[in-house]
Amino acid sequence: MYPFMEQHPYPGRLIVVEGIDGSGKSTQAMLVRKWLEAEGYPVRFTEWNSSSLVKETTKLAKKKKFLTPTTFSLLHATDFADRLHHQILPPLKGGAIVVADRYTFTAFARDVVRGVDPDWVRKLYAFAIRPDLVFYFRVPIETSIERILNGRAKLKYYEAGMDLGLATDEVESFRIFQSRILREYDKMIEEFDFTVIDASSEIDEQQTALRERVSKMLVNYRAPKRGTWPVAPGPLAGRSRT
């Protein structure tokens, strides 16, 4: 694990799903959430690139296509920092289980393929906390293309890596771009202790593997019970909330 990303001291747990577009990770994350909620755990969900702070800017910039590899990277880091402090840390401190669809590893893979320095982008995210579990959904590139093209008519400009000028054809560009991202992910398996899931297998088989692994991770976890949520020290500490 990169020395800058430290293990968190909070009572909650952070579960991350990673993988290229079309790997099926979002479906798996959704199923894990459903299961955890049904088991009675407090669960929060957060998605890559979704904070209100930079959403409009990112949308506009992507539309006008004036992002450079560095501004692309910094914009996503800004979004991540904002979500870390509003959507990830508070529930973790409160003892919830946070499921994150993509985490810093997406930046480490994509931004490096776009041309930023691997060491620079890792240090950029030094403020991030180390997840308790990272599932990497590993899928052959052809399966991913097939899934993506089945779901929609056209590939998005940045998703296909068209900004890199790899190919004039969008599907070919996607193939080259995502293959390179795949290689970056593969390099991180050991570096960040990924749990690798064969994302070409059946959805329910993958989910079974996920739940087994999550159950193991939750052995020492104790969900906060009503009335036992940690109270922040301060003038209100010890007082009844009602």
Added chain:
Amino acid sequence: MAGGARTFGRPLPYLKLGRPKGKLIAIEGTDGVGRSTQIALLQQWLEVQGFPVMVTGWTRSNLMSRSIDAAKSGHALNRLTFSLLYATDFADRLENNIIPALRAGFVVLADRYIYTAMARDAVRGADPSWIRNVLGFALIPDLVCYLDIDLEHLNPRVLAAGGMNYWESGMDLRLGEDLFDSFSRYQTAMLHEFERMSKEFGFTVIDARRDIDAVQADLREAIAPIVVKKKAAKAVPA
């Protein structure tokens, strides 16, 4: 730039800098010290001499200015998102404005540079190595002029210019009960940090407590030899 463009840390791997013909001059100084006034006068002076000038201001990139304004006017920002918004803005201006202008032979006058970001992070207690890595791709300016002032002279200027605002007063740090107290403490810390950096980075320190003309004269004296090298045949009166 002398000896080719150099950066503070690792340069952007995908960008070949070469040896831009222009000059990068940063004017640093805390809020309200009179940077914009001085820069407007410098631009006029340089253009009259026949030098093409581009002025680039902090948080003024096409990409980010709206996000930053929106964020300041309500969104709950913390130090990190604040720094990252500024870093994104800076990267955008560096790649899309500053570097192209330097390549075209412009004198680029930067109203604030990365030192402002470093000072703001430092007074907010951040690990200094983080921001230095993030902004490591920044070009080292050919000259950094630091407009030096003390609180005693700064206060009346800021009040005359319309008063203290929330961020310039570091109100996010809760340093004082009201804007004035907070402004005083925050700016004291900022001035201290700038003073420390002026030694580390070799700023040309200009006493900005004096009137506009005196400060401008010193700035011209510092800048003249830098731009003259470029057009050796043409004398630039200071």
